[in-house]
Amino acid sequence: MMLKALLPLAGLLTSVMAQASSVVPTSAAATAEATEAPSFPAPDLDKIKAVPQNKFKSYKLGSLLREETISNNETSASGISRRWTCTSQPIFTWGDADNTLGIRITNGDTGGYRGFYVYHNSCDGSPYKYIWIAPGETRFVSVPALFEGRIIRGEDYLLNGKPQLLATWFEFNIDTFNVAWGDVSSIRGTDGAVLMWSEDGSGAWKGWDWWILDGAPIEAYAQKASGPWVLKWTVNNDHSINRPVRDYLMRTVGADRIYVDDDHGNPVISSRNGRFGTYWGPGRP
Secondary structure, eight states: HOOOOOOOHHHHHHHHHHHTOOOOSSSGGHHHHOOOOOOOOOOHHHHHSSOOGGGGGBSSSSSSSOSSSSOOOOOOTTTBBBSOHHHHHHHEEEEOOOOEEEEEEEEEOSSSSSEEEEEEETTTSSSSEEEEETTOOOEEEEEOOTTTHHHHHHHHGGSSSSSOOSEEEEEEEOOOOOOOOEEEEEEBBBBBEEEESSSSSOEEEOOOOOOSSSOGGGGGGOOOSOOOEEOOOOOOTSSSSSSHHHHHHHHTOOTOOOOOSSSOOOOOOETSSSSEEEEEEEEEO
């Protein structure tokens, strides 16, 4: 019984040790410096977080279209026919031109290059697009009009055609007026911090940027397919709540900053120019 109880702790130690080695993208890594797009200035996180939550409009849902079903159904989260086809050949980019709808992504993990994978809603088996970013660098990823989906951190195991849902989700969509709606969600799991903010000058922001993967109750952990131990999903498929992890996230982050479940807080913001900035702190991809 004692050995069984210590297994998750051993996995956690393995995850921490793994972070010490730099992860390099498997695709064209040797020519990264020659092919990467120019980086943008680093975001001023203190300035972003200095805006009080009561100084901008937050929503429980707003016009956000969230994924409610798993894997390749014929309708989107909005309940209408999908405007896209799930792809088996994701687009790789070192960074897109910053002149359209989309997301700025800053890799705040000093452990090395990190991968970020963009999924259409209801296309969990394969991402639409993905990017690898060097430590401290910021890149822009464009999305088409009326996009609805998410971005998660990870590695190229996410290209194996199998849904891998255990991660912190940055959920967002573009509505018919080119307004972006978004949130940070821990409902499917938490593998590191994500901070997001509007780029329309409103000062709106959500998420967090500090380390919380250590110190949770032992029953709050689950192992990713890639090996690391992270915080597990807060809501089960039958809609019951995993209270140890949900309550831990309520204490360490708060329901007004992230989705801890579907019932608490107002974690959604909008950006009228169709663009968000995001910062992805150290995590366990």
